[in-house]
Amino acid sequence: MVIFSVLYPAKAGAKFDEAYYHATHIPLVKDAFGDALKGVQVIKGLSAPDGGPAPFVLIVHLTFDSPEAMAGALGGARAAEVMGDVANFTDIVPVALVGAPV
Numbered sequence: 001m002v003i004f005s006v007l008y009p010a011k012a013g014a015k016f017d018e019a020y021y022h023a024t025h026i027p028l029v030k031d032a033f034g035d036a037l038k039g040v041q042v043i044k045g046l047s048a049p050d051g052g053p054a055p056f057v058l059i060v061h062l063t064f065d066s067p068e069a070m071a072g073a074l075g076g077a078r079a080a081e082v083m084g085d086v087a088n089f090t091d092i093v094p095v096a097l098v099g100a101p102v
Contacts, residue, residue, distance in 0.1 A: 001038075002070050004062040005097040008090060009055065010045060016057045017089040018044070025085055029062070032078035036070070039063035057092065070098070 008016060022042070030037060041061040045054030064070035073079070086094070 001101060002064050002067050003099050003101070004064065004070055004074065005059060005099060006062075007059045007095045007097070008057045008092045009095065010053060010057050011092060014057070015089075015091045018058070020089040021058065025082075025089055026060075028085055029082055032076070032082050033062070033073040036064055036073040036076075037062060038065060057090075067098075 026040060026042065030040065039061075040063070043059045043061075045056040045058060047054050062070075064073065
């Protein structure tokens with residue numbers, strides 16, 4: 001299993017349309033990545049551990065069976081469509097991470 005995580009850092013004055021993200025972007029991701037995508041977990045930042053502001057607005061974890069499945073989806077025919085949609089809900093430059101459960 002491999003997890004592709006996308007983290008949207010909290011920035012003063014940044015735009016993030018959470019309703020659009022859930023209603024439009026996540027369904028687009030699911031449709032575009034198809035059967036290669038095994039799971040989606042969206043986490044909304046509520047606060048830092050000390051109660052301060054959350055360091056991230058939102059984090060999403062996309063689960064794939066293998067690095068090859070992930071690479072196929074992220075490099076697939078509709079990957080540009082998914083990436084192009086980001087500007088419709090945020091002006092935050094996301095941070096991406098590839099990881100695996102240990």
